[in-house]
Amino acid sequence: MTASLRKSILALIVLAFAVSLGFGFKHVTTVDETLESRLAENAVWAGAQLQFELGRFRESLYDLANNDRNASPKETSKRFDILWSRVQIFREGDLAELVTVSGMKPIVDNIQSQIEEIDSIIADDGFKTRAQPETIRRILDTGQSINRLSQELTAGIMHGEHVRFVNYIRERQSAIHDVMISLVGLFLCGAAFTVSLVFSNRQANKATLAATSAEEAAVAARERVTDAIESMAEGFAVIDSVGRYVSANTIFRSFMNRFSGSAPTGDFFETTLETGFRDHVLLDPLGRPVNRIMDGLRCADGTGFEFVMDDENWVRIETRRTANGTMIVKLADVTDRKRWEIETENAKNTAIRNLEAQSRFLSMMSHEVRTPLNGVLGILQIIIDEPLSQAARHYVKTALNSAISLRTVIDDVLDASKIEANEMALRNEALSLANLSENVLDLMTPLAHKSGLSLTLTLDPNLPKSVTGDADRLRQILNNFVSNAIKFTEHGNVALSLDRLSKSDGRCLVRFSVTDTGIGIPAEKQADLFRAFKQIDSSYSRRFGGTGLGLAISKVLAEKMGGVVGFESTAGKGSRFWFDIPFEILSSEPWVKQAGPSGSRVLIDLSDRALADALSAQIKGFGMNVAVCDTSCPQSNGETDVILINDSPLDASTAIRPHMHLQVLHAENMLDDVTEAFDSRTRFLRYPIHPTTLMRELLAPRPPVPVKIEPARPIEESGSGPLRILLAEDCKTNQLVMQAFLKGITTDLVIAENGKLALEEARTNTFDLILMDVSMPEMDGIEATKKIREFSDIPVIGVTAHAFESALTSCLDAGMDRVLTKPLAKQDLYSTIKELLDESDRAAALAVTGTESC
C-alpha cells in the first residue's frame, strides 16, 4: 500500500466518521428541541386554565341566575368567549398535535361540541338576567360535563407528557449510542491516525457535550411533569408495564411507606401492596384474597378498591391502564367519606331492625290481644241474647260497643303494620258494588242515627252488576270515610254515592264519594290528612277518638287497588271525600232489572229532606218523573198514575190517591210487627233504604199483594238431621263461644281439645264440617288439617287469631277451605258454613233466611 493510498483511505475514514458524528450530534439536538418546544406551552397548564375559565364562566352564570349585583349578561358572555378561546388552544397548533398523540382528540372534540351546545342555547338572545331557570340549569349541567372532560383531558395529556418523555429518553439513548459507535470506530483507527484522532476527539468531546445538555433537558422535562404530579391533592403514580414506578408524587410515596412498614418500599407497586396486606397494615373489608385484589388492580379498568388501614383510616386505590401498557394509579384517603357512609349505613340498619322489631311486636300483639278479645266479644254477644233487665242490657251493650271499638283500633294498627311489612295482599273475587255499598249503609245507619244525622246512598244506574275486587277492603275504606264523616258532622247529613266515571274494554272506573255537612278541614291541616298517625287536631282526637290511621290505611288500600283518593273541603261547610277505583267488569248488566220504561210519576213526601232528595236523585237517574213535596203535599188532582213514597200509612187524610204506595219504615224492628198492610197498594221500604230494593219496587212493580212477614230464622234446616260438626279448640272460653254461636243451627257438636284428638275423631266418625283452631298444643290446626286431607275432603274452616296474610296462606296451603279470624262474628260463621255446605252435598238442606243482631 502506498503512502498516498493510505492517506486517501485515512481521509475517507475520517470523513465517514465525521459525517456519522455530525448526524449523531444533529439527532441529539433535534430531539432536544422537540422536547423543548412541546413543553413550552405546558399542556397541563392549558388544561388547568380551561378548567379555571370554566369555573369562572359557571360562577358568572350562577350570579346571573341569582341576579347578583355584579352580574351582567355582557360579563357572562365575555367569560364564555374566553372559555371558548381556551378550548381552541387544544384544537390548533402544537397542542392539537400533542392532543392527537395522546389519543385525547375525541375528548377535545367532545368538549368542543359541548361548548357549541351552550352556544346554540344562548344563540337566540344571549345571556339574560332573567333567563329561564331550566336554560341556566341546562347550561350548568353541560358545564359540569365539560369539567369532567377537561379533567380527563388534563390527566390524559399528563400521561402523554410521560409517553413523550420516555420516547425522548429512548431516542436520546440511541443518539448517544450513534455517537458512541463513532467514538469506538475512531478509537479503532488508532494512534496511527493521530491527526484524524485529534479531530475525532474534538468531535467526541462535542458529542458528549451534546449528550450532557440533552440529559439536562430531560431532567428539566422530568421536573416539570413531576411538579404537575406533585401538585395533585391525591396520591398519583405512573407504573410501567412490568409494575415498576416510573414516577410518583410525595403523597403516593408516603402511602407506600405506610403500607410497607419497616420493610423497604422497593421498586414494585404490587410488592408494596402485598407487604401491606401480609403485615396487616392494609385490610380488605370484603375479605378478598390478596391475589384476587391484585388481579383486580392489574385489570386497571378504573374500578376503585377501598381498603382500611391499621389506624382505621380508609384508602381508595384506583388503577387505569393506558394503551401502551403503562398504569396510572390514584390513591386517596377516603376516611371521612367512608366513615360517613358507614354511619349512614348503620343508622339505616338500626332503623330497619327497629321497624322489623316493631312489626314482630305488632304481629305478636295481634295474637295476644285478639285471643282474649275474642272471648270478651263472644261472651258479650251471648249475654245480650239472654233475658236481661233494661239497665243490664244497657251496660252490656256499652261493653260490647267498647269491645267492638277496641277491635277496630287493633285492626287499624294491624293493618298499618301489615302495610309497613308489605304484607297487605288484596283478594280478587266477584263482588256486587250495589250490595257492598248497601252493607256499608246498613252498618253505618245506627251510628248516623245516634248523631241525629241522615245517611243516604245513591247509585249510578250505569254501575255494572258485578266486578272483581276485594270486597272487605273496599268496605273498610267506605266504612272509614263514612264513619269519619259522621264523626265530624254535628248536624245535617252524610251522603254516600257511587258513580261510574268511565268504561272501556271490560273495565270501568268507579268513584265512591262521601259528602258531609260537617266542620270541614282547615286548609292548613289538609296536607297532613292522609299521613299515618295524624289527626287534624289533638282536641278533635280527644273529642272523636280513633287511631288516626284510618285515612292513611284507606289511601294505601285504594292505591293498591290501582285507585286514587282525594277530597275537597271547606272549613265550616263540609267535606267531600272520594276515591276512584278501576274494576274489571264481570257482568255489565245493570245492577237492577228494569222491566220497561215506567210512565208513573213518583211523589216523595218524607220528613227527612236529605233522604227525600237522595231518593229523588236516585229515581231521576232512571229517567223517571219525580217530585218532592215541599211544605205541603199537593192536593189530589185525580191522577191515578202516581207512586207515593212517604212515611205514614195511606188513609183518608192522604190527599193523593196513588196506584202504588211505598211506606218507609224507620223503626228497626217495626217490620216484624207489621203482618199486614192497611192498604193493599202499600208496600214497605225498610230504613235504611237500599237503592236495589227501591228501584226493584219502582221498575218491576208486582201486583200489590198483602205482605206476609216470616219471623227471621238464621238457618233453616230440612229433614236431613242436625249438622255434625267437629270443633277442634283448646281454649275453654272459645269452646263456650262457639257452642253458643252454633246454638242457632241444630248441630251435633263434638269438641276435640287439640289437633291430635281432632285427627282421631275425624278418622273414626263422620262429620259434615270441621272447625279447626290453628294454635293448639300437641298438634296444631295446620298439621292436623294436612293429616286429615290425606284421607278426607271434608270441609274445614280454620279459626285463627293470627290476622296476618302469611298465617292465612299457610292455613289455606294446609288444605283448609276457609279461614275465619278471631274475634268471630256470628254472621261470618253462619255465612261461611252455608257457603261451604252449599258447595257440598248438604247444600240443599240449608238456607240462610235472615240476619241476626249481635
Next chain:
Amino acid sequence: MIARRSFIAMFAGAVSLFATSAHSEMQRPQNDVILEVSGKVAVVNDAGKAAFDRAMLMGMPQKEIRTTTAWTDGVQVFQGPLIRDVLNHVQADGSTLRAIALNDYAITIPTSDFEKYDAILALLMNGEEMSVREKGPIWIVYPRDEHRELQSAEYNEKWIWQLNRIVVE
C-alpha cells in the same frame, strides 16, 4: 343651582389643569376602549392612563407579520401597530411591561424586546378582526419565523392574547 354647577365646572377645570401639568393630552376614544396603558406614561387621556379604542390603534402606522405560531396551523398574517410605536405614543418610560389579559392572565415583558424585534399589537389576523373567541381583540405577535431565537418556550410565553391592559413599569 347655577352656582353649584359652575362650581363643579371650576373644579373639573382645576383637575384637568392639574392633570395637564403632569401629563400631555391625547385624543379621547370615541368607541369602546380595547386597551388601557397606564403606569409610567406621560401622555394620557383618562385618569392616569391612556385609553385606546380600535380606531385609534388602527390609525397608527400598521405593520404586517407573516409567521407561524404555536397555537395555529400554518402561516398567519397579522397586522397592527408596532408595540414600540404605541409606547412612544404614550411616552412610556419604563424597562418592563406588565401585559394583562381579559382573564387577568399577566406576563412581564422587557421593553428591550420591542427595540430588538418588530413585535406588534395584532388587531387583525388574516385581514379580519379577532373576536374574544379567536384570542382578540389584541394579541402580541412576534416575528417568530424571522428570528430563530424567537422559536422558543421563553418567547412563546410572551404571546399574550386577549390583551386589554398594559402597565409600564
